[in-house]
Amino acid sequence: MARHEGRGMASVNYPIGMNLGGDPSQALIHSNPDGKFTVALSAIDLGQGMKQVSRQIAAETLGVPIEDVYVDTADSDTGPHDMGSFASRGTHRMGNAIIVAAREARGVLLEAAAEELEVNASDLVTDGRGNIHVRGAPAKTITVKATAQAAQFKQGKTIAGRGIFLIPLSAVDAETGEMNPNTAFAHACLVADVAVDDETGEVEVLRMTSAYELGRVINPRMVEQQLVGGAWMGISHALYETPEPYYPNPEHGPRDFNEYLMPGPGEMCANPVLPAVANAVYNAVGVRVDELPITPEKILRGIKANGGVKPGPRRGGPVNWR
Known part of the structure; x- marks a missing residue:
């Protein structure tokens, strides 16, 4: 022996994902009156940690604490459209859709805060701890929670965002039909x-x-x-x-x-x-x-x-x- x-x-x-129809993923984000944010997706977490990564991406883009973000992998009949959880596409496709949605929601959030602070929205920054303040003047501040309440009950605004991420379609050879299915x-x-x-x-x-x-x-x-x-x-x-x-x-x-x-x-x-x-x-x-x-x-x-x-x-x- x-x-x-x-x-x-x-x-x-x-390869990550595919190229069929642009391989789209969509995300919706909205704020509740308590300043917490909900991210709605139709792709599900299969144990690969997609919910955690989605929370991180949304929180970083919104400029709020990660504990203030909840990810709802909704029923595909009621949630935004998504191609699905397969081909290791989750972080790349859904993550980019979340970024687009979070940027839109953040824009509305800062507009609502600007109205309360009587400043321009472009002068505002978030500290990642649940506060919004004037750039260079941190004493002039308002919480995300107070902003969400003012937006909904006073200003009549919905702090929300929509996002979709598409892959540019591959060129197709007219003679052979050859294309690049991956991006x-x-x-x-x-x-x-x-x-x-x-x-x-x-x-x-x-x-x-x-x-x-x-x-x-x-x-x-x-x-x-x-x-x-x-x-x-x-x-x-x-x-x-x-x-x-x-x-x-x-x-x-x-x-x-x-x-x-x-x-x-x-x-x-x-x-x-x-x-x-x-x-x-x-x-x-x-x-x-x-x-x-x-x-x-x-x-x-x-x-x-x-x-x-x-x-x-x-x-x-x-x-x-x-």
């Missing part, structure tokens, strides 16, 4: 270090090193959590997840997700793990598995078919055990 170490690499260019991309590279047991065929993932280019990160903590969770999901997909050998008869299979071999969540961050692990196994023992999951049985059959273990060259030095 011997353990063979291998290293595999994979890179990903991940934004994220990029990633991942290196997996594994050890493969040539007697049992078992694979142990020793280490994963990854780099992601995501543009501006709205919530670093959530991104970090998704990268870690996505890596676990990728390992699960690469090495464990399968209904075999019981499919379609589940009698001897897992009864619920507590028994199902699926260690984590993720989307783009799960994708490069699969080819990287497959490349690492090939580098370790010379077996190219092209059907997931990479089970011990498949590795042992591959070793037998190859006439033994045939490890590839290693670059980058020994694996760092942890």
Whole structure:
């Protein structure tokens, strides 16, 4: 028996959203009399943290505390139109729609405050803590709550905003119909270090090193959590997840997700793990598995078919055990 170490690499260019009809997202924002703001969306939070990111974007654009913003993922029959929560489009598409809506609502908010303070709206700034004051004269101030009440009960104004975000349509080749269906991309590279047991065929993932280019990160903590969770999901997909050998008869299979071999969540961050692990196994023992999951049985059959273990060259030095 011997353990063979291998290293595999994979890179990903991940498309965001689509280009069908401009891939529109819409957002509506309005203020309540207590100075709190509601953001209405039709796209839903699937656990990817869209509500939190939407609150951050709205609060920053409005200039109010984040705790004063509530995000309502309304029923699609009553909420503003949206193409949906898929293709990692939420932050980019919905976030930009929220910015447009929040800017409009902020304009009405400052106009109402200007009327109460008897100044020009262009002279007003928000402090992000629920106050509006004259630029350079912080003593001349009014709260967002007082402004919202004055707007609704005194001035007859609705502090609200509408926003839509569209992607410029791709040019279409008249002869071939070719077009670019995507308009934004994220990029990633991942290196997996594994050890493969040539007697049992078992694979142990020793280490994963990854780099992601995501543009501006709205919530670093959530991104970090998704990268870690996505890596676990990728390992699960690469090495464990399968209904075999019981499919379609589940009698001897897992009864619920507590028994199902699926260690984590993720989307783009799960994708490069699969080819990287497959490349690492090939580098370790010379077996190219092209059907997931990479089970011990498949590795042992591959070793037998190859006439033994045939490890590839290693670059980058020994694996760092942890």
